[in-house]
Amino acid sequence: MRGADRRCFLFLQGPLSPLYRRIGPALTTAGHKVLRINFCVGDWLHWHGPETLSYRGRFEDWPDWIADRLEREGVSDLVMHGDTRPYHRQAVIAAERLGITVHVSELGLIRPGFMTLERGGLGVSSRFPVDPDAVARLQARAGEVDIAPRHPASFALEAWQDVSYHLPNVALGWLFFPHHRRHTPISPLLDYTLWLRRLAGASARARKAKARQEALLGSQAPLFLLPLQMEGDYQIVAQSPYGSVRDALQVVMTSFARHAPRDARLAIKSHPLDNGWIDWATEIADRARDLGLGDRAVFLDGGDLAALMARAEGVVTVNSTVGLDALRAGRPVKPLAPAIYDGPGLTHQGELETFWVAPQPPDRARVAAFLTAIAACTQVRGTIHNRGGLQEAVEGMTARLLSTEPVPPELAGPPPRLERARALGIRL
Template identity: 40%
Template sequence: MPRREFLFLQGLAGPFFSRLGQALAERGHGVHRVNFNGGDKIYWRGPNAVDYRWGLGRWPSFLTALLQERGITDLVLFGDCRPLHEAAIAVAKRLGLQVHVFEEGYIRPDFVTLEAGGVNGHSRLSRDPEYYLEAARALPPMPQLGGLPSSFARRAWEDVSYNLASLALVPLFPGYRTHRPWHILHEYFGWVLRLLRKKAETIRSAATLERLEASGKPYFVFPLQLTDDYQIRVHSQFDGIEPAIELVMASFARHAPDGTVLLVKGHPLDNGLVDWEKRTLAIAARLGISERVFFLETADIDIIVRSAQGVVTVNSTTGTLSLRHGVPTIVLGDAVYDIPRITHQGGLDCFWTTPTPPEAPVFDAFRSVLVDRCLVHGGYFSEFGLAMLVAGSITRLEAAEAPLPVMRLVGSTRPQLAAIATQR
């Protein structure tokens, strides 16, 4: 393979980017890194790292000079909506670089998204069902892939160690501002409270499921998403999850047939700082549908959606799960799988009475193309999953079209970088 120069920005908390960089270097590629905080610094084990210590304002100029100094061909990052990453993608596209964006998988578990240019609402994937039917004809049958181990304890430890290092090394990175809306210690306080409530949450959720089963009533599922997730903040018309709850429940109250139930499911990674059960049931009481709204904090979402009349989502990956089971699904935001003949296209109010199920051949074609074009089999939170993810990512990165490297300036750009660093 021709040598390429990869510049890594922020990744998911953990060793994945470092291991991917090491593997690329072993294959003869140039590997570079920008650290923005202490967590980035402790998790990068490779060479050619530079610490960026200033704010967003200087970042485009600094990055442009760095790209020129290193002759970078490819930019690698996790999540394309972080302010630092948004600015970097704009610079990279202006200079003609290839941009590779990692994310959690469009299809979960056991897949990670790796897409050129952007993901989710920024994806270049077609929304034409005929495109997928045609493209899938040229693909081999989908392989039967085994499940991969994943450890929540490992995920939690990597997140905690990353953020504690960020706090400890604040003096080295005075200009860094996190993309997260909560201070990390505030978030961890919420997690501690949620862990203390876990047993009670499990008992309440089991009782709710028993009550639902005993009622024999048909139900719809509305899985909540994290209110601070960019899927909500950028890729939908909502500025948080609460307005979405209001909209869905008001429509359900007006249009859902008598005798149907709305099952609202809390997000498993919610930090517990907001009592979404209390808020949801308060809205239900105000709308006069308290007896028709159930809230679950803890449950297996796969089992729940299989028997549902339909699933309402802003743009959660739960949508691909329900579609795989043939359950009618409506998307209220922007999602790569919101495609005619796959998702319900008739609007929310009529979804409760005449939900449109997915056409299995179209969804199967979409899934095949998705796996072929922008999914990697692997995971972030086990050694086995990481090894598979690194190997699959290498294949995908090397197969991507190789751009021309950024034109190197005559001489070193270090004086430029130093000048930018001292700007006020």
Template identity: 50%
Template sequence: MSGRAEMPADASRRTFLFLQGPLSPLYKKMGAELLAAGCRVKRINFCPGDWLHWHGARTRSFKGKTDAWPTHIAEFLEREGITDLVLHGDQRIYHKAAITEASKRGIRVFVTELGLLRSGWMTLEREGLATLSRFPNEAGAIRAISNRAGEIDFAPRFPKSVALEIAPDVVYNLANVFLKPLYPNYQRHTLYPPVLEYLRGAWRLSTERRRDRLVRQQIEALRASGSPYFIFPLQLEGDFQLRAHSPYKSFAEVIETVVTSFAKNAPRTSQLVIKTHPLDVGFENWPALVADLKSRHRLTERVVFLDGGRLGDLFDGASGLVTLNSTAGVEAMQAGVPVKSLMPAHYDIKGMTHQGDLSSFWSSPEGPDLELLSDYLRAIAATVQVRGSIHNRDGVEAAARNMAQRILDLSVNEPGAFSAFPPRLEKARALGVPL
């Protein structure tokens, strides 16, 4: 059952509060769009990197300890008469508390994230993402939304600029390191020290060509063997999809779960291809873990570890893809590959993904209904995806303009894509997800 859409409110009566955004000028530009429409706009900064992206008369800083933040944000929402809250990601420590306090007061919450669609899209949802998404997960509702949405232009736009992907991240995090005395109590949401992460990342980049060349050889050998194979793409240890939207404490537990199940249940002629995430800088030493599991389960000839390359190169001929809850599942289904999501991902919908347990997937993977998948893609594009990109200069302008307009119109999750209760949450909790 979808919630009833609100009528757009008079812009002059709306007061927006922006918290942390993506590492780009997106939020500042969105704020300018909303100001031009007659709204009031506020921003709270938590660290020097936030300040670099947006500072001035309409901004404030929170420099207290995190345990003081819930009281601070509650008082701020009341004092400033906030009607709308905008933030990037819903599981950061500051954002979780802000959403809780906003919900108590009936304040609208808009959450942004990188796009579920590639390329040139951003995500914009009401109230929450992933497990907490209000987007329906029932085929009939999705088809109805798709029919109302009509045709969507999916042509790729706003090609990614590597400079705009890397440079803002480096500047933001190094500012937080070297200017920490200005915000001494800031608690970052990332796991690893930025300087060390960049050093390891630079080393990984220097070995990329060699690693990609080896991966191409491994894929050629895999195809030449004629053996059926399953793909298992790894996710980042710091990803909130793991930390908040799953019961696992480390991705090491996910790897052990998948490899153990494969050893027990997969056909003896099949292989498992484990591929690293392109942004993984090697803190966890997955090759050593995989080597140990291969030895323990006597899978030396049946598990292939790829440390580089493109995931899409594996789709042609794959028997299936297993994922915790990565958006790689959407890409795989678009290529016609059966997908098993261990957690109730946004796209984990009957008719699209394998609904049985993992043990049954290896022998009888359920492929996606391509017509339903098409409806799903059209439905999310019309309701919770917005054209634009933070990794392209024109894309940032488009994203700011399109997001601001959708927020002003109160057309986010519309038409009809807002459930009264997060439809994935009950299943996720049954699986041990701590939400």
């Protein structure tokens, strides 16, 4: 490959899987230079060798270090999983100043069986358009796109990937990467201890959630659904105006108490990966009492999300992918932050207080256009939580990274959600 055509790909942290380690050699085989930076022992175990570097310095020195490394290595493409982790955010800032192309992966928006790979950024940093006409043009250009579910996730594989990454950091991180700053809100040991307790009480929680769900579904009262997101999720701390899920919960419950019909119920459902760090049952009961809601706010620590969604008058979320699932099911959705699926004809465009009394349903044609366009432009077939799907993800993401096709004009401008996000206090 001629020097002018040879690119340099620099990988930062990837998902907890061999995904990036397998993409790297494919890019090398195509004639390009590949580098990787490891920040902790778990990173090193996932990918080590002569093409890898280790950053063992302090976080406050990282911005200057990565800017120098990007320039010195002649990096053309920066690849990472999630663009708002502290190390990644500083690397994106440096790359944008140098005109380096940024590629960001994440779990798929359309699940199961997809991964996300976007150029530029995710969420409020995404270049995917809000304008319905621009989305329609992308849909027309994409043609037919298969979004049928594929590669169901394996919980056992996901758990093994998590444990095999984090426990070595606990055991050896202090020795080899003494200044590493983890991006998770609590330590892995506490997380796993909480999970053992959750597993022990799973049957009792499931029975209680089933009974509460049956009562809600059997009632004629209007029902609204609030699926909780994970505390510490970067969709909350970096992509929303809320400091925590607790803050968002207070906003929703207060608005519901003041503006929802008196006979309406608010079902608040735990996240399926919630580890029990926060006692949501007690918190929600206390808030309901203070707001005079009584039994109108119902917490379900489990339950069937699809069944609840089908019965609900509307779904409120900060920016969870559950919002997209609800749109696909034809349910009105009110996001509290500029989610990727938030736009005219898709989500409720009024304020939250109007959602309780007149939720705007999605336009089916616009939902279909959005799904086709988003699948074609930002989604790649495959998954990291299914062994069969991993190879498909490697092949699809490698092809996307190597593509030399020009960026469609609808995806080439500045992030269309960023101005609104900053007006809400989101600092990106």
